[in-house]
Amino acid sequence: MGPCFVEGKEQLKKRAVGSVDGTQEPARREKVCQKGNPQLQRKVHAFSDMIKELKYLLLRNWTEKIQACVKDPLPETLNIFDIGSKLAQKGTNQEQPIQNKDGDVDVSSSNDIVLFQTKDVDHKKSSIQRPNLIVMRGKIIKMENQITNVNEYEAIAKQKLPKMVYDFYASGAEDQWTLKENRDAFSRILFRPRILIDVSKVDMTTRILGFKISMPIMIAPTGMQKLAHPQGECAIARAASAANTIMTLSTMSNYSFEEVASTGPGIRFFQLYMFKDRNLVTQLVRRAERAGFKAVVLTADRPFIGRREADIKNGFRLPPNVTLKNFEGLDFGEKNKAGSSVSQTRRHIDPSLNWKDVKWLQTITSLPIVVKGVLTAEDARIAVQAGVAGIIVSNHGARQLDYVPAPIMVLEEIVKAVEGRIGVFVDGGIRRGTDVYKALALGASSVFIGRAVVFSLAAEGEGGVRKVLKMLRDELQLTMALCGSPSLKHISRHHIFTRFPSNL
Secondary structure: OOOOOOOOHHHHHHHHHOOOOOOHHHHHHHHHHHHOOHHHHHHHHHHHHHHHHHHHHHHHHHHHHHHHHOOOOOOOOOOOOOOHHHHHHOOOOOOOOEEOOOOOOEEEEEOOEEEEOOOOOOOOOOOOOOOOEEEEOOEEEEHHHHOOOOOHHHHHHHHHOOHHHHHHHHOOOOOOHHHHHHHHHHHHEEEOOOOOOOOOOOEOOEEEOOEEEOOOEEEOOOOOHHHOOOOHHHHHHHHHHHOOOOEEEOOOOOOOHHHHHOOOOOOEEEEEOOEOOHHHHHHHHHHHHHOOOOEEEEEOOOOOOOOOHHHHHHOOOOOOOOOOHHHOOOOOOOOOOOOOOHHHHHHOEOOOOOHHHHHHHHHHOOOOEEEEEEOOHHHHHHHHHHOOOEEEEOOHHHOOOOOOOOHHHHHHHHHHHHOOOOEEEEEOOOOOHHHHHHHHHOOOOEEEEOHHHHHHHHHHHHHHHHHHHHHHHHHHHHHHHHHOOOEHHHOOHHHEEEOOOOOO
């Protein structure tokens, strides 16, 4: 046997019996023998010995097979047993997980693929049970590199983040019906793929407010990203720049305009809350302009904060070392407190915000203004009349008013109301490239993603955000090809049909 396995021949024999110290099998055999006749006793002994030897031989054969297919020795912490009972299934194409009673081993076999879970995995702290090592056709690969879709990052983030922080990012308002509906609504849109169309080249590039980006997927504003990862908004800015797409910085960011701008070139928007003190608003917008931000995204659906019961139960608060950096150095009306209190900042948001304030905002900046939080055709028409550059169909990630429709459900009526006069974007529940395609088919110019970015940031930092953007890009490219859309202009309403209620 290969030197990589700590357990020797005798240890393997003991495990094959079903006990590390080899005491369980004799006790069981003695119990059976006391009840049976001599002939039965001999049969039990013979059968037990045969099973014992068979298990040992199968286990030894299997471990030698693994050792022979890898060049480098397996980690010494690797510990496998109770494999023999599943060997009959190894010829199938489906992975058959094996987990011992202690929960510290996970092995599955599929032809030349073997998955392991090593001893250093802390199952008591882990909310997910998945292998973290794979031996595939002679190579050892860490399973952390095998994340296959955006949704998997949430489970990893949940295990890594404190409960208060995870709940802050993940939860919605009140009953959280809308939070679930944001995802479920996409399942009611089905494809009508076209065939025999040349899709050898698929072009996903587009222009947003005159800026060319690599794909119609942008990063939405999410607050307090340093809670997810020490590099917070700076890491996301670098990832967005590397993907050649747009990142939107929240008013409630833990890194300032200047710090984000110092990460390097990139197209960045600034998300703005309208504060009662208009001088404060002016200062924020001016700083964004000087830092090179290209647009102002005005959040219009939060005159008051929604009732997020998870935050109430957890007593959500920022730790002392995390501050709202955009307020440092500004006249916030209360000296020595600016940038340190979430609740104080929220109290300064103006609930009297109306369309006249949008006009006022246009007088203090030449940057294009995008209004975020539109859910009706009526408000979309008013936005066009107000002269904004675009609107974002959004329900604030289901964090404000519960029992409102998912943005994807009302997108089409809003697109029709706008009549192509301004850009229409959408966020909420987007986790797949297929979701992006559906939004584009319903008339969106582009989409924004929020939670997917934060969860990947928490899981793997900047690298995780890069992977999320690449996965969504690759999925969108594949969906376009399979639907017969070689470019964005070839995506149309004819490529989908919906099962939405007719009265919406």
